[in-house]
Amino acid sequence: MPSRRPAPLPQLKKAAPGWPGLWFREKPLKHVVFKMPLDPILRSPKHRDVAAAAAGGLAPGHLHGHGRLLAADGPDLTAPLSDELLLRILSQLPSPLQASAGLVCRRWLRLVGRLRRSLTLLDWSFLDGPSNRLVARFPELDEVDIVPASITPPVCPSGVLLTRGGVSVQLESEFEAFDPPPSPGLIPECRFLTPDAVDRGLEILAEGCPSLRKLSLVAVASEFGLMKVADECLTLLELELHRCTDQSLRPISAFSNLQVLKLVGAVEGLYSGPGVTDIGLTILAHGCKRLVKLELSGCEGSYDGISAIGRCCLMLEELTICDHRMDEGWMAGLSYCGNLKTLSLVGCRRIDTDPGPTAYLGTCPAIEELHLQRCQLRDKRSLNALFLVCEAVRDIVIQDCWGLDNDMFGTASICRRVKFFSLEGCSLLTTEGLESVISSWQDLQSLRVVSCNRMKDNEVTPALSYLFSLLKELQWRPDSRSVLLTSLSGTGMGKKGGRFFKRS
Amino acid sequence: MSSGDSGPSSSKQLVQQPAAAGRSPNQPPLLGAGGRKVIVLKSGDEEEFEVDLLDAMQSRTLRRAIEDGCGDGPMPLPNLTGPVLAKVVELFRRHRGDPRWADELQETEKEGMFKDYAPQKPTAEVKGFDREFVSVDRDALFDLLRAANFLEAPGLLDVTCDAAADAVMNMTVEEVREYFGLVNDYTPEEEAALRKQHEWAFQ
Numbered sequence: 226m227p228s229r230r231p232a233p234l235p236q237l238k239k240a241a242p243g244w245p246g247l248w249f250r251e252k253p254l255k256h257v258v259f260k261m262p263l264d265p266i267l268r269s270p271k272h273r274d275v276a277a278a279a280a281g282g283l284a285p286g287h288l289h290g291h292g293r294l295l296a297a298d299g300p301d302l303t304a305p306l307s308d309e310l311l312l313r314i315l316s317q318l319p320s321p322l323q324a325s326a327g328l329v330c331r332r333w334l335r336l337v338g339r340l341r342r343s344l345t346l347l348d349w350s351f352l353d354g355p356s357n358r359l360v361a362r363f364p365e366l367d368e369v370d371i372v373p374a375s376i377t378p379p380v381c382p383s384g385v386l387l388t389r390g391g392v393s394v395q396l397e398s399e400f401e402a403f404d405p406p407p408s409p410g411l412i413p414e415c416r417f418l419t420p421d422a423v424d425r426g427l428e429i430l431a432e433g434c435p436s437l438r439k440l441s442l443v444a445v446a447s448e449f450g451l452m453k454v455a456d457e458c459l460t461l462l463e464l465e466l467h468r469c470t471d472q473s474l475r476p477i478s479a480f481s482n483l484q485v486l487k488l489v490g491a492v493e494g495l496y497s498g499p500g501v502t503d504i505g506l507t508i509l510a511h512g513c514k515r516l517v518k519l520e521l522s523g524c525e526g527s528y529d530g531i532s533a534i535g536r537c538c539l540m541l542e543e544l545t546i547c548d549h550r551m552d553e554g555w556m557a558g559l560s561y562c563g564n565l566k567t568l569s570l571v572g573c574r575r576i577d578t579d580p581g582p583t584a585y586l587g588t589c590p591a592i593e594e595l596h597l598q599r600c601q602l603r604d605k606r607s608l609n610a611l612f613l614v615c616e617a618v619r620d621i622v623i624q625d626c627w628g629l630d631n632d633m634f635g636t637a638s639i640c641r642r643v644k645f646f647s648l649e650g651c652s653l654l655t656t657e658g659l660e661s662v663i664s665s666w667q668d669l670q671s672l673r674v675v676s677c678n679r680m681k682d683n684e685v686t687p688a689l690s691y692l693f694s695l696l697k698e699l700q701w702r703p704d705s706r707s708v709l710l711t712s713l714s715g716t717g718m719g720k721k722g723g724r725f726f727k728r729s
Numbered sequence: 730m731s732s733g734d735s736g737p738s739s740s741k742q743l744v745q746q747p748a749a750a751g752r753s754p755n756q757p758p759l760l761g762a763g764g765r766k767v768i769v770l771k772s773g774d775e776e777e778f779e780v781d782l783l784d785a786m787q788s789r790t791l792r793r794a795i796e797d798g799c800g801d802g803p804m805p806l807p808n809l810t811g812p813v814l815a816k817v818v819e820l821f822r823r824h825r826g827d828p829r830w831a832d833e834l835q836e837t838e839k840e841g842m843f844k845d846y847a848p849q850k851p852t853a854e855v856k857g858f859d860r861e862f863v864s865v866d867r868d869a870l871f872d873l874l875r876a877a878n879f880l881e882a883p884g885l886l887d888v889t890c891d892a893a894a895d896a897v898m899n900m901t902v903e904e905v906r907e908y909f910g911l912v913n914d915y916t917p918e919e920e921a922a923l924r925k926q927h928e929w930a931f932q
Contacts, residue, residue: 300910302871310878313886317894324927328902328920330911344931351930359931 343368360433367438375443420445431457441465444473455479471505478512491523506530510537520545527552535561553579560587569596580610603628625650631658647673656684671698676705769803776811789881863892
């Protein structure tokens, strides 16, 4: 180590009243002086004494219980710290604090932007404005949802928010004044940005955030934007396409690593659109051979589309079908999905109006889980067909389904390997109907019954209670009132007002 | 004590001790008590510390220097003072075998040098030491942060950065600026615009 000569003391004195003093106006001067001296002065304990003495006559031990760094440089304590170290500190903060940490100074804003991983865009101009603020501030995003910003805001907002299928739309304040109403419903369809604007935004996003893993967007007829995303974001794994059409699925094959895909063809109340048909499903099947999870929401199609997906996407493990508009007989296509492990039907008005002869239905060999949520189960033939296709299923979850009475539920007894069964919010099924089915499930290990009001504790027969005793896990809360009370416990609600009307 | 195999001798060898003066720079690394290799670190104010070579390897900066063959003479660390270096050296000793850096070491292993350095989970005692290590005032914490920044030792970085994050956890923006000695370099308009963006532009 070459020994440099300590700087002469007068220099230090000269530095003291300089600009850094402004930032420490409230603190005694010695503080400033002590921040100012640079390396050479504090080279040895002896000089440190001198400096401290000059600063305020304090012994060094008094000032530095733990010793000081020699290169204190101005009042900014973070100046000598690397970005990486500051990032470590900032990443320890909870996310609401991270957002406000950007207000501290420009450097922090830049650093906090690098920490941000997921973002939902609400205003399109933040993305394609003059200085590309979104990608400039958050270059390392991996999850971006630009759907809310893709909906044109109303000219005069009414303050009423309409939420459908996870998307919220501001309503026009004069939507009642349309005469006649522009669509069969009360509310006009929401309007989207032009394809040009969407393409431009996607181009900026793709170039600015090449490490994207998940993107939700509103599909447009033009291929340019999606192609750009596919070219730039090579690690994109998840894609959500809203207002999707057959035409907008054409560039889908360019996404070579895509594993999770959600298509929303139409959302009732927001937009109807041409939607996705067999053509789109076939394009998808041939383009995305590595698909693991697929969700079809509000899509049309039929046996052809589903069977094409089954034949081509050999890795498909999870299929979710929401509010479908598929033609009769589509369910027979499911048996082509050789690797399908989880099948979910969510919010479907019908399962399949005409599943065709049972001999042609086939089964999904690898199926493990079947989920039915908010579906109308009123057609015994189609429900029977569904259980036939999922004959090998191990877990069945039925939640808030309409029309599931004893007769309908009886069809579930063809599934012989059920180990886990969960039933929630189905008020037509009685204890008797449940008993007749689960007594035929020899492998049942776990049972959950919640909020099924027709089932009564006093109807549990000795045979059924013996069955319960064999289970590994049992949750039995069929009475929704008791569920309500447990969830209200401690809130002071649900006490019939007794405590308000008590006489003193 | 987390030191797996070094025995009782190593726990005492690192007390501050003036190193032998006048050693020639070409001498091989010193052998400390128990026959382990040691190196000498020299702080900016000329204090010298003997550190077990393997403990010093926790710091990426020191590891690079040692691998470049600078570990023979006393290694000058001009931007660390004696008291800070003493604390850091003690932390290195306590973090011996810490998986946070031992995994990294296994990757860069050469000549089976670290074969007896099996990673082991930090014990409650080490965690207690870490807490104690950073229960200091702001200026001292920043000294440690700068040391961590310079030395690039994962364990030291974790401990000090967690402490700094905890310190500002419940502060307002203005308090944070004061704590870090930062200057608000926004114009009032810019700051207002930034605050507003959080509301309308994104979530």
